[in-house]
Amino acid sequence: MxxxxxxxxxxxxxxxxxxxxxxxxxxxxxxxxxxxxxxxxxxxxxxxxxxxxxxxxxxxxxxxxxxxxxxxxxxxxxxxxxxxxxxxxxxxxxxxxxxxxxxxxxxxxxxxxxxxxxxxxxxxxxxxxxxxxxxxxxxxxxxxxxxxxxxxxxxxxxxxxxxxxxxxxxxxxxxxxxxxxxxxxxxxxxxxxxxxxxxxxxxxxxxxxxxxxxxxxxxxxxxxxxxxxxDNKILKAFDDTREYIKNNRDLIYNSLKNLNGIKIIKSASNFISILFKDNELMNEIYDSLSDLAGIQKFDEVVPFIKIWINNEKFSQEIIKRIKEKII
Ligand SMILES: Cc1ncc(COP(=O)(O)O)c(C=O)c1O
Missing domain, CATH: 3.40.640.10 (Type I PLP-dependent aspartate aminotransferase-like (Major domain))
Known part of the structure; x- marks a missing residue:
């Protein structure tokens, strides 16, 4: 990437x-x-x-x-x-x-x-x-x-x-x-x-x-x-980039927050995490996302997948693939 x-x-x-x-x-x-x-x-x-x-x-x-x-x-x-x-x-x-x-x-x-x-x-x-x-x-x-x-x-x-x-x-x-x-x-x-x-x-x-x-x-x-x-011009370029990332993060949150079987907590960061009740669904979803950049899975206290936010196309792809597995 x-x-x-x-x-x-x-x-x-x-x-x-x-x-x-x-x-x-x-x-x-x-x-x-x-x-x-x-x-x-x-x-x-x-x-x-x-x-x-x-x-x-x-x-x-x-x-x-x-x-x-x-x-x-x-x-x-x-x-x-x-x-x-x-x-x-x-x-x-x-x-x-x-x-x-x-x-x-x-x-x-x-x-x-x-x-x-x-x-x-x-x-x-x-x-x-x-x-x-x-x-x-x-x-x-x-x-x-x-x-x-x-x-x-x-x-x-x-x-x-x-x-x-x-x-x-x-x-x-x-x-x-x-x-x-x-x-x-x-x-x-x-x-x-x-x-x-x-x-x-x-x-x-x-x-x-x-x-x-x-x-x-x-x-x-x-x-x-x-x-x-x-350098105000450069600082502004970063403000804009972060706003863009925040919007693409919230797009994932709003699209997935009501799905059954996963828990998603509103993130104030440049990533968003999806929490699972068990490893089985996590592994299934992880496998379907793992060709994309910026996807990590963890099994610490709860199983969760961390998604590092990118552009809008990336967010849409994440939403589509997760919905396919859950609905
Ligand atoms: C919560 C947290 N603190 C600190 C760091 C490390 O930051 P730095 O690159 O400034 O050492 C990270 C990096 O992943 C982090 O997630």
């Missing part, structure tokens, strides 16, 4: 021009003053948050590795279906992991209430959720902070496909128990550039200077996103 960066003429031209500008033989990138990192400043302007609260890193993956592994956490609390790097990092660091069940966000919150927590715990959730694209509301996040006593990571890798791109930044700025992870991987469909950022007012000893030094991001990626965040 070719990417938007290859298909969109404006982006292709911009990237080529940018590449030329960036090939200048200056590979030095070793900032003595991390807060002077130009990408920290560019993100600070872009999201209108003080640079003191912003950290850049090599994608959310680096933040997961750095933060989940910190020695100060007693328990790592995770939804029982979550982006697998959280669990892997916790186990690698010999952490005690507590799993919370919940196919939807309300069920998750009800189960979280039953867990006794302390200020030494770390709870990690994605919103929109990695598993089904469901987004937690502000009311729900406030509720979580009420019933849970520890630090909360909200992984907003997919937030730009929701109807609230500001996500939980305001809650994060008013509560130092909250850490937000953001990524340019999904926002600009550029995961290969390995760039993301973290927002928190929490003070973690040595975090900026020793754990997440700015030189974890390559100078090429730094320059690339600094230019991109300043």
């Amino acid at each position: 070719s990417s938007i960066w290859q298909n969109n003429k404006l982006l292709r031209k911009w990237e080529k021009q940018h590449f030329k500008k960036n090939v200048n033989g200056d590979f030095n990138y070793n900032l003595a003053y991390p807060l002077e990192d130009p990408l920290v400043n560019a993100i600070s302007n872009y999201i209108n948050v003080k640079k003191d609260y912003i950290y850049v890193g090599a994608g959310i993956s680096q933040f997961i590795s750095a933060i989940v592994g910190l020695k100060e956490w007693e328990n790592i609390i995770l939804p029982d279906i979550e982006f697998s790097l959280y669990k892997r990092t916790a186990l690698l660091n010999d952490k005690k992991v507590v799993y919370v069940k919940g196919i939807d966000s309300e069920e998750f919150i009800n189960n979280l209430k039953k867990i006794k927590s302390s200020d030494k715990d770390l709870l990690c959730i994605s919103s929109p959720r990695w598993f089904n694209g469901e987004i937690f509301t502000k009311k729900q996040i406030r509720k979580i902070l009420e019933i849970y006593k520890g630090t909360l990571i909200i992984d907003e890798a997919y937030v730009d496909y929701s109807n609230n791109e500001k996500g939980m930044i305001d809650i994060c700025l008013e509560n130092d128990r909250v850490i937000i992870f953001r990524s340019f991987s999904k926002k600009f469909l550029a995961s290969g550039y390995r760039t993301g950022y973290m927002v928190t007012t929490k003070n973690i000893d040595g975090l900026r200077n020793t754990i997440i030094p700015p030189h974890s991001v390559s100078s090429y990626s730094e320059n690339f996103f600094i230019s991109l965040l300043k």
Whole structure:
């Protein structure tokens, strides 16, 4: 599957021009003053948050590795279906992991209430959720902070496909128990550039200077996103692309939501998941879709198929094939 960066003429031209500008033989990138990192400043302007609260890193993956592994956490609390790097990092660091069940966000919150927590715990959730694209509301996040006593990571890798791109930044700025992870991987469909950022007012000893030094991001990626965040034409091209993806995602949701035998939760992400009661129907539908790009099946807690949204023709094809199997 070719990417938007290859298909969109404006982006292709911009990237080529940018590449030329960036090939200048200056590979030095070793900032003595991390807060002077130009990408920290560019993100600070872009999201209108003080640079003191912003950290850049090599994608959310680096933040997961750095933060989940910190020695100060007693328990790592995770939804029982979550982006697998959280669990892997916790186990690698010999952490005690507590799993919370919940196919939807309300069920998750009800189960979280039953867990006794302390200020030494770390709870990690994605919103929109990695598993089904469901987004937690502000009311729900406030509720979580009420019933849970520890630090909360909200992984907003997919937030730009929701109807609230500001996500939980305001809650994060008013509560130092909250850490937000953001990524340019999904926002600009550029995961290969390995760039993301973290927002928190929490003070973690040595975090900026020793754990997440700015030189974890390559100078090429730094320059690339600094230019991109300043370029309104390119930003608009991405807004339009994301709107298009959102429409094609909702087309699938609206066409399949009333079908028997499958469960589909409204997604606020660039994918949509279909949940099944058993493996048999899942495998049958997966087999009928597996020649298409961007189809994944999982059997974690519930069997589900994740569909990465593409163009309208793709959505129509998905709808047609699934209806053929079910009706
Ligand atoms: C919920 C979630 N968080 C983080 C990541 C990784 O993001 P990055 O490319 O910024 O490391 C992914 C990638 O699939 C993801 O689904």
